[in-house]
Amino acid sequence: MKNVVLIGIGLIGGSMVKDLKKLHPETTIIGVDKNPDHINQALASQLIDEKGDINVVKQADVVILSIPVDASVKMLPEILDLIQDDALVIDVGSTKQDICKAVEQHPNRRNYLAAHPIAGTEFSGPQAAINDLFRGKTNIICDVEKTAFKLQEKALSIFADLGMRIRYMNPESHDKHIAYVSHLSHISSFMLGKTVIEKERNERDIFDMAGSGFASTVRLAKSSPDMWTPIFKQNKSNVIETLEEYITNLNQFKKLLELDDFEAIFNEMKNTNRIKDILKGIA
């Protein structure tokens, strides 16, 4: 792996190249980003070795595309137009249906591998990049059979370097399931944050009372709207379905409180405690 081109020098792509550079110091990391400050920060911190524009993909062995999902859908076909015959292009976006569809008929479709590493923090930009972000985490690969076999092997060896476990799925299933376990959690955190901020306008003391439960539940509300708006746009129908189910549960809980049915409230929480076993070894 001589040249790795990273498009989008932020949390996810930045963390990937940080680990790859540590393991393969001989590899040159070339960074492309629309934000000149991020390029300068990444050069200064040696996260990347060189900067470039879209045309550097012509000399890439591996391209990692790590920008908001709406921008990826537009840029991926342009990248596939430019690359060498044996180059591997990996995208790490949080939605998979639109991007897989966008290059379905592209003559170089076999150079592309659709991935979604299930790892992250609420921070963004090159300074958010950390080592070992992906160790022990799951990476979902979609439509693997559409990628050339040799390039599948190359991608798997990169993911093994990062310490990731692999799951295979089709893009439709990915987007449906991820709406529940990721997209709904973000909406619920954003709206919890909103509810409390609105209350705080009248009662300035409220944040003095906020404990670690509030902080951990609202952590995701620090996430970047630039990244999340296109995710909700692309996965709108699945997200609406999850929200309808969530709102039904919230209304049901409210109704039980109004009815003073504390036995039912107890049972609701007791049943949901099963999440401890379900998440054992994950969180």
Ligand code: NAP
């Ligand atoms: P990030 O930290 O904000 O990094 C993205 C970088 O790309 C920023 O420097 C951004 O600049 C730049 N950028 C935006 N649009 C661009 C464009 N059209 N061309 C070139 N550069 C562009 O984002 P991230 O959290 O790493 O997310 C990257 C991808 O990973 C997204 O597709 C996301 O869905 C996926 N993902 C994220 C997570 C997570 O938890 N964060 C987890 C798994 C997958 P500006 O900041 O100036 O816009």
